[in-house]
Amino acid sequence: MSKLQFVDLSVPIQPPVEGEMAGDLAVALAARVTYQDHEQSVERVTRTFGCDVADLPDGKGWATERVELSTHAGTHVDAPWHYFPTTAGRRARTIDELPLDAFFGDGVVLDLTRFGPGERVGVDAIREAVEATGAPLAEGEIVLLRYDGDKSFGTADYWNRYPGLSAEATRWIVDQGVRTIGTDAVGFDRDFPSIKEAFAAERDPALLWEAHRVGKDREYFQIEKLANLARLPARGFTVACFPVKVAGASAGWARAVAILGLPR
Incomplete structure (x- = not known):
């Protein structure tokens, strides 16, 4: 098979950038993303597994995100x-x-x-x-x-x-x-x-x-x-x-x- 080429046809789902929020449509389709990094999740990870921070690699947990958005947001x-x-x-x-x-x-x-x-x-x-x-x-x-x-x-x-x-x-x-x-x-x-x-x-x-x-x-x-x-x-x-x-x-x-x- 010949080598395939992939072209991404999608725009990202992301929080609004400065200067773009103008008009009802932009507001209605704005994505709200709450990010939790590897440090912020440590308390939850240790509670979930019943372990200590020292038991985690470099004392780090996992990264997660919570997204609130319309089904018509993004591609x-x-x-x-x-x-x-x-x-x-x-x-x-x-x-x-x-x-x-x-x-x-x-x-x-x-x-x-x-x-x-x-x-x-x-x-x-x-x-x-x-x-x-x-x-x-x-x-x-x-x-x-x-x-x-x-x-x-x-x-x-x-x-x-x-x-x-x-x-x-x-x-x-x-x-x-x-x-x-x-x-x-x-x-x-x-x-x-x-x-x-x-x-x-x-x-x-x-x-x-x-x-x-x-x-x-x-x-x-x-x-x-x-x-x-x-x-x-x-x-x-x-x-x-x-x-x-x-x-x-x-x-x-x-x-x-x-x-x-x-x-x-």
Whole structure:
């Protein structure tokens, strides 16, 4: 077997960094991590084992962390239950009910870097981006939308300013047999301030969370907050993005990875 190359497509789950906490979304998805180091745990370790500090190597215990966060924090997979209670008239599936084969497959990167913050990516732009990859979309492929949103990770702009798909573009991708679509932006739809501004101007309810709401009629899965899509070719790699099995949840964290060099 040829040597495999792994590209990490995930952003870290971490406490907020200085300067990035701006807006409701950043606050709602902030991770709170409490760290306990090898010294702080000594009292618990000695009590647990009934030993003395001198019995521990260099008098040290273990390191642990306690994390409080949303299932939508960090790189994660959205389940249909997130979008709406039903899909095509039936109860929408939660993250623990999704098929694992939907999260391992041939990847396709669509270059959408020409789109700026708040812009809607329409179906014509998606068709052009697919054509640029040299082949049509195939059933079971995992489509990754590259905006280069991860380049502003750790800033307020990361949370508040990014493009997103229109409902029509989302339907078109899913209608090609694609079940899983990822983005390197915070969210799959464009940023919330842009949606709010457009709705205030047009009063059109169809603009509200339009890409997510496609899940009311068509079952599909989203990967949000990806990274390093710029390091991938348009085709010729495999994606693994298995979500953590959180019972009854609308999402699950994922360590998304691209693998180059697998036999095809």
